[in-house]
Amino acid sequence: xxxxxxxxxxxxxxxxxxxxxxxxxxxxxxxxxxxxxxxxxxxxxxxxxxxxxxxxxxxxxxxxxxxxxxxxxxxxxxxxxxxxxxxxxxxxxxxxxxxxxxxxxxxxxxxxxxxxxxxxxxxxxxxxxxxxxxxxxxxxxxxxxxxxxxxxxxxxxxxxxxxxxxxxxxxxxxxxxxxxxxxxxxxxxxxxxxxxxxxxxxxxxxxxxxxxxxxxxxxxxxxxxxxxxxxxxxxxxxxxxxxxxxxxxxxxxxxxxxxxxxxxxxxxxxxxxxxxxxxxxxxxxxx
Amino acid sequence: xxxxxxxxxxxxxxxxxxxxxxxxxxxxxxxxxxxxxxxxxxxxxxxxxxxxxxxxxxxxxxxxxxxxxxxxxxxxxxxxxxxxxxxxxxxxxxxxxxxxxxxxxxxxxxxxxxxxxxxxxxxxxxxxxxxxxxxxxxxxxxxxxxxxxxxxxxxxxxxxxxxxxxxxxxxxxxxxxxxxxxxxxxxxxxxxxxxxxxxxxxxxxxxxxxxxxxxxxxxxxxxxxxxxxxxxxxxxxxxxxxxxxxxxxxxxxxxxxxxxxxxxxxxxxxxxxxxxxxxxxxxxxxxxxxxxxxxxxxxxxxxxxxxxxxxxxxxxxxxxxxxxxxxxxxxxxxxxxxxxxxxxxxxxxxxxxxxxxxxxxxx
Numbered sequence: 067x068x069x070x071x072x073x074x075x076x077x078x079x080x081x082x083x084x085x086x087x088x089x090x091x092x093x094x095x096x097x098x099x100x101x102x103x104x105x106x107x108x109x110x111x112x113x114x115x116x117x118x119x120x121x122x123x124x125x126x127x128x129x130x131x132x133x134x135x136x137x138x139x140x141x142x143x144x145x146x147x148x149x150x151x152x153x154x155x156x157x158x159x160x161x162x163x164x165x166x167x168x169x170x171x172x173x174x175x176x177x178x179x180x181x182x183x184x185x186x187x188x189x190x191x192x193x194x195x196x197x198x199x200x201x202x203x204x205x206x207x208x209x210x211x212x213x214x215x216x217x218x219x220x221x222x223x224x225x226x227x228x229x230x231x232x233x234x235x236x237x238x239x240x241x242x243x244x245x246x247x248x249x250x251x252x253x254x255x256x257x258x259x260x261x262x263x264x265x266x267x268x269x270x271x272x273x274x275x276x277x278x279x280x281x282x283x284x285x286x287x288x289x290x291x292x293x294x295x296x297x298x299x300x301x302x303x304x305x306x307x308x309x310x311x312x313x314x315x316x317x318x319x320x321x322x323x324x325x326x327x328x329x330x331x332x333x334x335x336x337x338x339x340x341x342x343x344x345x346x347x348x349x350x351x352x353x
Numbered sequence: 354x355x356x357x358x359x360x361x362x363x364x365x366x367x368x369x370x371x372x373x374x375x376x377x378x379x380x381x382x383x384x385x386x387x388x389x390x391x392x393x394x395x396x397x398x399x400x401x402x403x404x405x406x407x408x409x410x411x412x413x414x415x416x417x418x419x420x421x422x423x424x425x426x427x428x429x430x431x432x433x434x435x436x437x438x439x440x441x442x443x444x445x446x447x448x449x450x451x452x453x454x455x456x457x458x459x460x461x462x463x464x465x466x467x468x469x470x471x472x473x474x475x476x477x478x479x480x481x482x483x484x485x486x487x488x489x490x491x492x493x494x495x496x497x498x499x500x501x502x503x504x505x506x507x508x509x510x511x512x513x514x515x516x517x518x519x520x521x522x523x524x525x526x527x528x529x530x531x532x533x534x535x536x537x538x539x540x541x542x543x544x545x546x547x548x549x550x551x552x553x554x555x556x557x558x559x560x561x562x563x564x565x566x567x568x569x570x571x572x573x574x575x576x577x578x579x580x581x582x583x584x585x586x587x588x589x590x591x592x593x594x595x596x597x598x599x600x601x602x603x604x605x606x607x608x609x610x611x612x613x614x615x616x617x618x619x620x621x622x623x624x625x626x627x628x629x630x631x632x633x634x635x636x637x638x639x640x641x642x643x644x645x646x647x648x649x650x651x652x653x654x655x656x657x658x659x660x661x662x663x664x665x666x667x668x669x670x671x672x673x674x675x676x677x678x679x680x681x682x683x684x685x686x687x688x689x690x691x692x693x694x695x696x697x698x699x700x701x702x703x704x705x706x707x708x709x710x711x712x713x714x715x716x
Contacts, residue, residue, distance in 0.1 A: 242445050246450075246451075247462070248416075248436050249415075250514065250517075253466070265453065267453075
């Protein structure tokens with residue numbers, strides 16, 4: 067009898083069943099309409115004229131150049147931000163200095179600034195009419211409307227990802243492990259590679275994935291600094307836009323499907339990581 | 354316990370600390386600390402938090418150097434040595450085990466990171482790590498990760514890891530701070546064994562006076578970055594040098610008194626003084642719970658007091674009393690056979706007398 071008397075009380079803590087179904091249903095419908103269907107449309111449109119057309123539109127010189135450029139930019143931006151992220155989080159977590167919270171805010175800047183503004187900043191700095199323009203021209207260095215500009219803009223927009231993952235984790239872990247290694251006679255480099263890095267490896271990988279996804283997909287800032295030169299400064303997102311504006315829908319969706327596919331792979335890896343190392347990651351996102 | 358065989362080669366070292374100073378901003382964490390640790394001694398650094406005991410330990414280890422002063426290991430100036438050269442076995446409060454390494458790899462770490470010409474062969478490293486695991490009674494757990502161990506086991510791994518480098522001395526920061534009471538008691542006895550077995554000069558930091566008094570050969574009591582007193586457990590307990598030491602080492606009742614010719618007068622009652630230090634005039638007297646007597650006679654000598662509670666558990670009976678004109682109760686411990694429980698009941702008025710008191714000048 068006691069069992070029966072406790073169960074209604076338990077149910078009373080939560081909402082009635084109908085409300086729960088309603089909330090869940092609303093969420094699902096919303097996700098379906100806003101996320102899943104549009105994503106599906108990309109693949110449907112891409113394959114509308116068959117697999118061969120799909121392959122052909124991916125294999126044009128311009129598309130291949132765009133894919134190559136995207137991979138190149140990512141291959142530079144991600145390692146650069148790994149190094150920056152490690153350096154920044156190390157100094158923030160392990161040292162005491164004035165202006166630390168300001169530095170943390172500064173690292174978040176790319177999250178709050180519109181990518182278009184970020185692009186314009188670079189044009190203003192390195193463009194022909196920009197502050198460093200005359201100097202760069204005199205030395206025949208082109209940054210804006212060239213690959214270096216695209217790389218710079220991408221680095222700017224992606225640099226918080228690794229640092230943001232590492233800072234809270236390193237702060238939570240403190241210095242003890244490093245000090246233990248040093249007192250056991252390990253040198254600085256040895257300590258870094260066999261103690262510090264393994265301690266943050268999953269958070270680092272997670273940050274790299276997020277950084278990678280953003281680096282490949284960045285549009286706004288890159289659009290401003292690249293100049294949309296086909297085969298030269300077009301990344302995949304820019305190429306999609308050009309194809310679309312030319313009413314070449316199948317090709318546009320084909321390239322877009324490749325981007326979407328890369329995003330889905332990232333998402334799967336991210337979920338796998340979260341599932342496997344939830345404990346360690348929770349620390350790094352606990353704020 | 355089998356011999357570890359790791360520290361047979363060298364005799365234990367003497368540590369000499371001279372006028373150590375270190376400050377964090379305006380806060381003086383170490384304010385001129387000098388003392389000597391004898392070879393093979395087990396020394397406790399005892400004090401409340403913020404007293405500088407951990408700062409002192411870290412300075413000796415070389416983890417955060419002092420700003421002024423010298424530290425000698427035997428006749429060698431340690432402040433100029435690198436961490437590796439100091440060879441200090443340091444056990445961290447939260448153990449700081451490498452979480453991604455097995456117990457075995459943790460213990461072997463200090464040997465594997467040695468420069469090639471000093472590094473033992475891998476077979477010898479394995480052998481030595483095995484021996485240490487046996488020594489800390491963790492044989493068979495070498496493949497575990499730190500997360501799979503209990504607190505007490507982690508502590509043992511941390512100690513084995515520190516011993517693996519054949520340290521010159523062993524330093525432990527609050528070694529039992531993170532453990533529950535039962536494990537703490539076990540490990541206390543065990544640490545004493547380890548010290549006897551290794552013969553290492555050993556320093557440990559604690560804020561638990563019972564731990565310090567029970568374990569250490571000598572105790573260094575610290576307060577505000579200074580040493581208040583150094584002595585054997587019975588010295589600091591029986592003959593506290595300052596009233597801080599007296600109060601810090603546990604249960605004691607404090608009375609305002611007038612000191613006259615080797616006796617302390619407290620509200621008309623005379624307390625005999627355990628050690629006449631030539632003081633006269635106003636002062637404070639400290640009496641420990643077992644240094645009181647209860648007089649049942651209502652018109653007897655001594656201070657009148659009202660019984661608040663009686664806890665008749667164990668060999669001594671603990672009685673809480675309230676004194677007129679005094680804030681807070683005082684606690685008295687009386688041997689069971691000396692007390693008629695029928696007479697000492699809550700709300701009864703009795704008289705109390707001190708058999709000994711420690712006196713200090715007022716202030």
